Amino acid sequence: MTAPAQVEKGLIRQEEVILPEELVIKKDNKGRN
Known part of the structure; x- marks a missing residue:
């Protein structure tokens, strides 16, 4: 499912779309840690 579909x-809220x-x-x- 795409992010817009989830919204x-x-x-998920619009602000939570990555x-x-x-x-x-x-x-x-994460790779540097």
């Missing part, structure tokens, strides 16, 4: 169904760029940053940070 439509009320599973952008691909944010996901990459989080992965990079």
